Amino acid sequence: MAPLAELLRPISLDDYIGQEHLLGSGAILRQAIESGSIPSMILWGPPGVGKTTLAHIISAKLNRTCYTLSAISSGVKDVREVILKAQEEDKSAILFIDEIHRFSKSQQDSLLGAVERGIVTLIGATTENPSFEVIAPLLSRCQVYILKSLGEPELIKILDRACRELETRNGFTITIKEYDALLRISGGDARKLLNAIELVIQMESIKDKNIVVTNENTVRIIQKNLAFYDKGGEMHYDVISAFIKSIRGSDPNAAVYWLARMINGGEDPLFIARRLLILASEDIGNANPNALLLANACFDAVNKIGYPECRIILSQTVTYLASSAKSNAAYMAINNAQELVQRTGDLPVPLHIRNAPTKLMKDIGYGKSYLYAHDYEGNFADQEFLPDKVSGQKLYDPQNNPRENELRNRLKQLWKNKYGY
Template sequence: MQNTYIPLAERLRPQTLDDFIGQKHLVGQSGVIRKMLANQKISSMIFWGQAGVGKTTLAMLIAKTLAKPFFTLSAISSGVKEVREVIEKAHSQAATILFIDEIHRFNKSQQDALLGAVEKGIITLIGATTENPSFEVNSALLSRCHVYRLYPLETNDLNQLLSNAIKFLEREHIHQQRKILLKETEALLRLSGGDGRKLLNILETAVNFAFENSTDENIVLTDELVQQAVQQKTVLYDKSGEQHYDIISAFIKSMRGSDPNASVYWLARMIEGGEDPLFIARRMLILASEDIGNANPTALALATNCFQAVSYVGYPEARIILSQTAIYLANSPKSNTSYVAIEKALEVVRQTGDLPVPMHLRNAPTKLMKNEGYGKGYQYAHDYPLNFALQEYLPEKMAGTKLYEPANNPRENEMRARLKQLWKEKYGY
């Protein structure tokens, strides 16, 4: 029978709570999970954190410590049918623990299938998610669970993990009588990004690479060797996860804040992580109107051209177009007056309802409508000096309401001056 390869992270998975590295706020001597286990009581919970921080391991240790029946499902490959099968088995097995990995991938009906069993205590649910559960887990299910945040492993934790792993690997390679010396750790720590599983995978790759390509008495792990083994750096960027939204938020706020340096940095993070260039261009298109607007109308035109261009070009050349546009938007004068105006107008509409259109502004395509007074008294702007006729364009109850307030920038100051010239004191410009 062919041996199945088991990754180092799995071979090193802790067997007791004392072996667990990191998350001291949960498993340390004063940690809430440790206290629960000491009292032999556990409630339904959701572990929220990035990959490789110990969510699955902690769930397994909880079940092992309490000696409870333990079932595990992956939301990627399981559905309502599998959930109901576990619940059925749980009826005959007291205090069953059900661990669901990537619970955020369950849809509403799948999550709803858990509600009754969780509420009645038939199962104790432990969910794991890389997403903010406030957004991805049904409020009904969320209210029945405690949410515990798991954080990226700190440098001390990662170094301890490396030390344990090297001793373990030396025992596995004992027949070769070669020591593994960790000379440099910068590449290992940087490439892992606080992900313990990724760290161990990179370490194992580097050690195997060294064993195969070196005849030296000892294996010396350097940053150069690690980079050689991995061949290409790994970027911590989950296109569908929380960091996806955090980084695009930082990108938008940097352009809004007129910082081209930060803008291209966050742009590079997204490009290196394989983000869809159209997603980036689409967000710049929104910013060009929302945050720049009439302070520089050309920004919207450039952003529109950027979106069209990257749809034709794609990576790698699209990075240049995206960079040009991001820098231009960051350097543009800012105004959110268009955004503020439409939000005010929408609020007024919600409050006042369907106010009648003034008769002089109504369309009169038929003789009957003309006889009813539709369009009567309308002043055609182009028949007047400056192409402007002083008449009311708002419903009667809203006459004189100002929704647009020009910002203090050169272009909108020109707009303010023209509006004041035309409307005199009516709108207070």
């Protein structure tokens, strides 16, 4: 028999739970669907929130042929075959591509012409930020809809529906006495939630057909059957969180443990390598600039080599980053700068540091009195680089580690008391 998550997959918008901001009465995507005219789109959100389900509901509602491809197992040849079919048979077809972020640039390029000419309406599903994972020409032709993790009320609705289905199917009596453990385990992922409740009821029904679900029996059963419950790496958001926090917390032993959990769960190694690139700047930064170089080399090597050998490269990088000095000063600097820009708006660029490519610009003062640093001792000339309104505003504050202490001392020597270094 099909898994519970498949049996309970909604077939209409009225059955669909969650995403009220997109599908509630009068919401933008619902209006588009009900009008019968939808744009090509990217559905971006975490696992188990209904991206695939929504794509199939849309195609059924519009009575359109829906071709489905998985980016994991499909290539350019498959895309071209679908486009050819759509041209010959049904020019209003929908092409649904699951995990579109896994398509290479050339694979995404192969979609452009068909999307632009309206041969297919593309619906791509992704857990990754499409700004980084979908090529700009394709992204510009698609509307991006952000799907959110399911909240407690939606998850409880799904659980209640699941219990009714299991009672009907198996003749059980099911009472959920405590929801907390199930909700915590789900992490907002409906598929994970349904896998969990199905497993708990399956195990408890061996003892009694009158089943009472509690936090205690939920945790006990899930922990005993973790490999069964989580095959395919569905807990990756929980595990990646533990992984990142272990590296940030300078514990290479915990970090490499969580790395092994992800590898054994079948996690995409490039997903791991991307997170290491971000962490190298966000949590290490100028405390050890080599961290970013190593993380970048790791990403390139993982991209070239893949499993199983790339696990060694990931392990080297993870243990190095976890053992390195830490600083979030670069992360805080850009946060501070963006917050300042938000508060103060588009302040004028000081005249002396403006670009002056024409005589007219020079005549009206662009570039006038600019001091070329390399003409001065120590390759430094004391002059103002910020707009007058924010002059003296310190945005980068080096932290207390050997490398950044050197940077702080240099900045103090150059700028004296201007920025308070």
